[in-house]
Amino acid sequence: MSTKQKARFIISIFFIALIYSCSGNNGKPGTSDAAEKVYVAPGEYDEFYAFMSGGFSGQITVYGLPSGRLFKIIPIFAQHPENGYGYTPETKPMLQTSYGEIPWDDAHHPELSQTDGTPDGRWIFINANNTPRVARVNLSTFETEEIIEIPNSAGNHGSPFITMNTEYVVASTRFSVPIPQKDVPISSYKENFKGTISFIKVNPENGRMNIEFQILVPGFNYDLAHAGKGPSHGWAFFTSYNSEQANTLLEINASQNDKDFIAAINWKKAEEYIKEGKGKKYNSEYYHNIYNDETHTATSNVEKEILVLDPKDCPGLIYYLPTPKSPHGVDVDPSGEYIVAGGKLATVIPVHSFSKMIKAIENKEFISEIFGIPVLKYESVIAGEVEDPGLGPLHTEFDGNGYAYTSAFISSEIVKWKLGTWEVVDRIPTYYSIGHLMIPGGDSKTPFGKYVVALNKITKDRYLPTGPELCQSAQLIDISGDKMKLLLDFPTIGEPHYAQGIPAEILMKGQKKIYELGKNNHKYGLRSEKDAKVEKNGNDVHIYMSTTRTHFKPDNIEGIKIGDKVYFHITNLEQDWDIPHGFAVKGMNTAELLIMPGQTRTAIWEPKSEGVYPFYCTDFCSALHQEMQGYVRVSAKNSSNELKYN
């Protein structure tokens, strides 16, 4: 633990004790009332989908609300042995980066696509923090379709927040680094280090992403973001800290300035500057991986260039809003007028006004200029300050009824306050150390309200202990009344860093049930069992295999020799919903396969010793699942056994 973490922990324990002593039985809903509200009867559906980041698991997990039931893990930045994602040649390209294959990451902020500021259920985006990437998941298949690497970036934390009509997904760099990268002393931070903010354009037809432009920004740490909406549509807001530009012991050295900044970026203006040719082309290699669900295969493209805007050449592109003190979250209310900052070390929640900001810009109420970026006068842009918002206010979501809910990390609570009057109206403890919080649609123009979900880092005494590592958790809190009410605790996979929620009915309509065999254009795919075959090409053996209830074709293969590389290209011929088949060979060094109806997947196997090896279906598919098996015979390298199969 760092000193800072220790201090934090001690403070939070102190507050936990405080809350316990004064709240009595508050942490135990235990009433039938709460049970009734989260009970979803067998065969009935949850009202909302909740998409939670898997944090250091690199995935997204899908839960139902209000039940808190886990439905699915969507593999994104990490290999997933359950279905072979990241192991098969079809999916391995998804994990390619300019650093080679990276089969893990730290995924923080799921973000649903929006139309007119309302979640539309087409896609969900999520960032990879460590090796900067942004992924897009198709919500009709719940599969990852695209991953784009962000060059000139390090610690892709403020990402992938989206604009009102999913015009752009933005990504800001947490760590400033030399751009382009070069070998310089770290102590030359102030001269050599820069940040970037990337605008990734999203094709409205198919969701395809491309990095339209980057903006070069001063070498601060950029933390989080949110795009404007309504009147503030066309703008995006980014928190920054370490305006001191310290490069060592940031805990102290980056906590000196009384105010850091929210960078307000006018992206419509950026588009104009790009049109005027103000962008400079930088050479930078980055990967763009796209999965095609007709070839059932991903491909990696290497991009070589990126367009960069320098604010020095682009007046009016960026303004700084001074914000106390090391701001973390930045959230825009449903009306698009208020920009709420969460200051890790602040004692109030500052709320900026968009209309005041525009007026201050018109009146040139600047107090200074940093690297050519005007800094606006705090008093001219501030709409109000929320007093006594809890210790360590981080993130704010909105219920659409004029109230805001802010998570307070250090005091482990959610604080409800009123927009406009800035008065705190309610607070509820969370267990413990809440980071983000989520209201379905709570960062959009149209919050669906009803619940707030607390995303907690520590569970301590809340569950059965499981050794030194305890689960992380989410808590469901009812916000339909005047008083917030805790309804449910449920454990989560990885770190539930942030989440997004959407009414189930929006997603259910578009669900894909099968992949049509007639559209299967996989290079080694089959359309029918008759086409099953084995081909040998030097040391490569390609097995075109079909699966259907409840057999493989072929199911006996002989003539494989040591030194051969065996490719099992398996097509699931089923065209029925929820009938996947699995595949595994004894001693296979990668993962099993889980193949959806109409899909083709490849397992690569390099047998090392002679013998007869069984393979079988790993997914209990029907009554004769246990009979769904076969054998591969492996002979010595110099054996004269001919290739045969049936």
Add this chain to the structure above:
Amino acid sequence: MRENMMNKKERLQTIIAALILIGVFLFPIWKIDLQAPQYPEGIGLRIWVNQITGFNEFDLNNINKLNHYIGMKEIVPSSIPELKIMPYIVLFLIAFGILVSILKNKRFLTIWLSLIIILMIAGLYDFYIWGYDYGHNLNPNAPIKVPGMSYQPPLLGSKQLLNMKSISLPDIGSYFIGISFLLGSYVLFNKKK
């Protein structure tokens, strides 16, 4: 002799009766639905004048997959000769109906109506034979063998076949035949002038 001749209105009605049969080309004639817990979305077959399709897009494929457990032959619409002949029979009936109207003679109308009845009975009988064949001629090596069990779908109505309830009923196409026949009969038997 005179009362055997049709008037204008009757001729028109006969033409309409004949043309109603075009509906047989637009809708399935028969449906066989299967009910089982694993298929909450429903699964079934639709028999058209010239093809067999699933209730849902891939049902035929899925029913064949299920049937292989009990050793039932695969249903391959392109290899069923009736589906090639039936469209011509219906076209013939339409043409005949129009001809009846042209010839104006109610005797021909009687023949036309009798033909419809005969062809319908023949069709049902053929359907029965078809069901019998599929339900009884099972692969002796089928994975699931239940002593004494056959899987012939009911000709009309419902029947439990292992875990599946099989329901066989005329579909919209047949209603057109019925309406056509009723209208023809009305022309034949209506005495009012």
